[in-house]
Amino acid sequence: xxxxxIIQVDITxxxxxxxxxxxxxxxxxxxxxxxxxxxxxxxxxxxxxxxxRLLVGNREVLPKNFDCEIIADNGFKSWKSxxxxxxxxxxxxxxxxxxxxxxxxxxxxxxxxxxxxxKK
Amino acid sequence: xxxxxxxxxxIKAGNINFGTQVLSFNIGGNxxxxxxxxxxxxxxxxxxxxxxxxxxxxxxxxxxxxxxNGRIIFKRNTVIPYLNNNNFESVFWVxxxxxxxxxxxxxxxxxxxxxxxxxxxxNVVLIxxxxxxxVPKPTFEYALETVLFEIPESGITDAPPIPVxxxxxxxxxxxxxxxxxxxIELVNLFGYYSMNYKIMRRSTxxxxxxxxxxxxxxxxxxxxxxxxxxxxxxxxxxxxxVNNPRVNGTFxxxxxxxxxxxxxxxxxxxxxxxxx
Numbered sequence: 001x002x003x004x005x006i007i008q009v010d011i012t013x014x015x016x017x018x019x020x021x022x023x024x025x026x027x028x029x030x031x032x033x034x035x036x037x038x039x040x041x042x043x044x045x046x047x048x049x050x051x052x053r054l055l056v057g058n059r060e061v062l063p064k065n066f067d068c069e070i071i072a073d074n075g076f077k078s079w080k081s082x083x084x085x086x087x088x089x090x091x092x093x094x095x096x097x098x099x100x101x102x103x104x105x106x107x108x109x110x111x112x113x114x115x116x117x118x119k120k
Numbered sequence: 121x122x123x124x125x126x127x128x129x130x131i132k133a134g135n136i137n138f139g140t141q142v143l144s145f146n147i148g149g150n151x152x153x154x155x156x157x158x159x160x161x162x163x164x165x166x167x168x169x170x171x172x173x174x175x176x177x178x179x180x181x182x183x184x185x186x187x188x189n190g191r192i193i194f195k196r197n198t199v200i201p202y203l204n205n206n207n208f209e210s211v212f213w214v215x216x217x218x219x220x221x222x223x224x225x226x227x228x229x230x231x232x233x234x235x236x237x238x239x240x241x242x243n244v245v246l247i248x249x250x251x252x253x254x255v256p257k258p259t260f261e262y263a264l265e266t267v268l269f270e271i272p273e274s275g276i277t278d279a280p281p282i283p284v285x286x287x288x289x290x291x292x293x294x295x296x297x298x299x300x301x302x303x304i305e306l307v308n309l310f311g312y313y314s315m316n317y318k319i320m321r322r323s324t325x326x327x328x329x330x331x332x333x334x335x336x337x338x339x340x341x342x343x344x345x346x347x348x349x350x351x352x353x354x355x356x357x358x359x360x361x362v363n364n365p366r367v368n369g370t371f372x373x374x375x376x377x378x379x380x381x382x383x384x385x386x387x388x389x390x391x392x393x394x395x396x
């Protein structure tokens with residue numbers, strides 16, 4: 001079955017920082033992959049300079065200053081090819097971090113963090 | 121279906137010689153073309169098919185039915201998404217014994233001609249195989265079931281671009297279909313779209329299969345195949361076994377800019393697998 005957890009980050013102005021504070025649902029047992037799906041772009045580098053730090057529980061999955069472009073859909077690559085594969089067991093675990101906009105997008109926009117998950 | 125393990129095995133074993141048989145048609149606006157012929161004699165099986173043409177064929181709504189040996193190998197009203205690509209990347213893999221077999225091809229163009237075209241030239245390309253050693257009979261049959269949204273609801277009746285009513289205002293559209301087939305496995309889900317990727321970028325979908333929520337406000341653009349991304353690269357795994365499933369849900373058009381956008385169509389394609 002298709003299983004994703006989606007964390008939505010809404011950006012309204014350039015260089016905005018958004019704090020991420022979420023928890024995995026009780027039926028999610030592990031996280032298998034991460035990728036980003038913004039709601040604008042294509043061939044312009046709207047996310048140049050945008051970074052994401054992400055922690056699951058106490059484990060750092062994406063370090064501070066991690067460039068979003070590396071794992072963000074740009075309209076030409078498939079989600080399977082940009083997905084960052086991980087294998088993290090979770091049990092109502094916290095998901096924390098921060099998204100920092102790089103100042104090159106068209107505002108407002110939405111960045112969705114897709115977590116590929118395994119459910120019970 | 122679009123990545124045949126059987127053929128991979130045969131290629132690895134050096135047991136297969138591929139070929140093609142190309143059938144060409146001129147098809148006009150709102151026209152149906154039906155053609156009876158026979159397959160060539162110098163191959164053992166049809167192992168795949170794809171479509172191409174002499175223009176941007178994805179602008180039209182062309183559907184095909186292909187019957188070989190009296191068996192439907194490409195189902196009527198299944199759209200020809202592969203017309204988009206005009207290349208070998210998105211082959212619909214089948215297996216049908218064919219050596220001088222009867223072949224009936226029916227193409228329907230559900231849209232009028234535009235841009236001063238009187239007709240478009242479409243090719244049905246059969247990929248053929250001749251085996252050096254005999255091969256086992258297929259045990260599974262793959263098929264493609266499609267669900268089509270047409271937006272605006274009135275359908276596309278004129279040359280694009282046409283304005284969508286209420287352009288600039290996001291809207292929703294419910295859909296509800298019943299697919300035929302007992303004890304079929306729904307293997308994958310992917311989609312195709314016509315025209316404007318920007319619409320996909322901001323649109324989402326809720327999808328239910330037999331009342332089970334499969335997608336929840338899921339970004340449509342993520343699993344849409346197009347000229348850059350092949351179906352097997354974007355598809356979502358389903359692995360559900362169903363009987364005559366109901367496929368319903370809501371499409372959320374998210375494109376907010378008040379400019380002319382093309383009328384467009386979205387197909388959801390379900391890859392099904394059935395034991396023979």
